[in-house]
Amino acid sequence: GAGVSQSPSNKVTEKGKDVELRCDPISGHTALYWYRQSLGQGLEFLIYFQGNSAPDKSGLPSDRFSAERTGGSVSTLTIQRTQQEDSAVYLCASSLGGRVIQYFGAGTRLSVL
Amino acid sequence: DQQVKQNSPSxxxxxxxxxxxxxxxxxxxxxxxxxxxxxxAEGPTFLISISSIKDKNEDGRFTVFLNKSAKHLSLHIVPSQPGDSAVYFCAASASPYDDMRFGAGTRLTVKP
Incomplete structure (x- = not known):
């Protein structure tokens, strides 16, 4: 499709397990963002990739969170040793470099039991 | 640090x-x-934007007003329609190359 694709759409995991969330941005978009929306909260910025520049990781809540963007396209957000407070919807967005408007995927709903 | 605030949850x-x-x-x-x-169950979709050189931007039924001195912006929808019922997020950025900060959202319900 032409939009931002995220997988899986839902993920249920046990506390302490690692999870990987995937994002396929819109083709040609050089900027990619990860956000988290916890229940009743706004969109919390996590990490931002822009082209070949070093990513802005200032929003990652702990060192259990990491993200990669391979080949300037697909991105994977990894959460190690998941905790119950990691339960949230994780949203990915992409944009053309230098453009403010971001296009969002439908998100991955993560539930940590 | 909540840099963008939407004080009305609904x-x-x-x-x-x-x-x-x-x-x-x-x-x-x-x-x-x-x-x-x-x-x-959907991701947010872009609705309307404004840059600091303007104080108003209009697109059909949607108008955004910016008051830089008060650090305040508002979205006006007129006339409201039931299909407008959704959560609306305000977002701000210092430049197209900076990360964007979002508010907590306001859930709008338009009753028939």
């Missing part, structure tokens, strides 16, 4: 009336402001 209006959603920000470096609309 708003309910009658169909045909005006909806006014408010947003305040604290960072004076913000120059770009956007509104996104989110339906359940």
């Amino acid at each position: 708003l309910s209006v009658q169909e045909g009336r005006i909806s006014i959603l408010n947003c305040d920000y604290t960072n004076s470096m913000f120059d770009y402001f956007l509104w996104y609309k989110k339906y359940p």
Whole structure:
């Protein structure tokens, strides 16, 4: 499709397990963002990739969170040793470099039991 | 640090009336402001934007007003329609190359 694709759409995991969330941005978009929306909260910025520049990781809540963007396209957000407070919807967005408007995927709903 | 604040978690209006959603920000470096609309089980979609060189931007039924001195912006929807029922997020950025900060959202319900 032409939009931002995220997988899986839902993920249920046990506390302490690692999870990987995937994002396929819109083709040609050089900027990619990860956000988290916890229940009743706004969109919390996590990490931002822009082209070949070093990513802005200032929003990652702990060192259990990491993200990669391979080949300037697909991105994977990894959460190690998941905790119950990691339960949230994780949203990915992409944009053309230098453009403010971001296009969002439908998100991955993560539930940590 | 909540740099973008939407103090009303919910708003309910009658169909045909005006909806006014408010947003305040604290960072004076913000120059770009956007509104996104989110339906359940979908990602947010871009609705309308304004840059700091303007104080108003209009697109059909949607108008965004910016008051830089008050660090305040608002989204007006007139006339409101039941299909406008969604969560509306305000977002701000210092430049297209900076990360964007989002408010907590306001859930708008338009009653027929």
